[in-house]
Amino acid sequence: MKNTKKERRSTADLWTYLLRVLAIVGWGLFVFALIVSYYAAPESDYGLLRYHDIEIRKFWLTPLTGYLYIVLWLSALSSYFCLILDKYRSRRKSDSKHFNILLLLVITISWVSFILVQISETKIV
Template identity: 85%
Template sequence: MNSVKKERRNAADIWTYILRVLAIVGWGLFIFALIVAYYAAPETDYGLLRYHGIEIRKFWLTPLTGYLYIVLWLSALSSYFCLILDKYRSRRKSDGKHFNILLLLVITVAWVSFILVQISEANVG
């Protein structure tokens, strides 16, 4: 006997909307961080540039790197709050797992770690 359970939820509540907004803000900040990283990161050293004697920047731009840290940590914080809210709001097995938010958190923390390692290697060498 398969009993069909009636869905008792009428509509999404305010917490669901907050979760959606936090997820959108987190991904938006991540995309903005990609743009900032493009301008803050060292330029790639191609052989053609060396052949023509074109100068390239081999260091991170400090002011933009500071903004990049802030944006990345805000993105990670947004995804973390989203995961915490989701943990306390999801009560059913049919509720979504939100793996994209977990992926965003892991990627931003790994990216900050990578930047810290790159800058520390540049300062030593």
């Protein structure tokens, strides 16, 4: 049996646009965090670098790590607010579930915890 209910929504409202903007901002901050983490993380210890006695940095850069935390938490907050707005805004089964925003939230929180563990391990050694 076909669903014959008429779609009454004519256009997207302000809340829908806000959800889209929050999702784009969250993913944009995540990409920016990838770039910042490339410069903040310790350098890889390759055999060729050891052979040529090239010094490598084995610690996290503290100022960039602080910025990285801020960017990651802003990305997580953006995705969290997007999920909260979506929960109260979506009422139909046919509405999108926004699994990408949930994935972004899980990845950013796990990334922050990974960085905390890595920094604490480098301070112990």
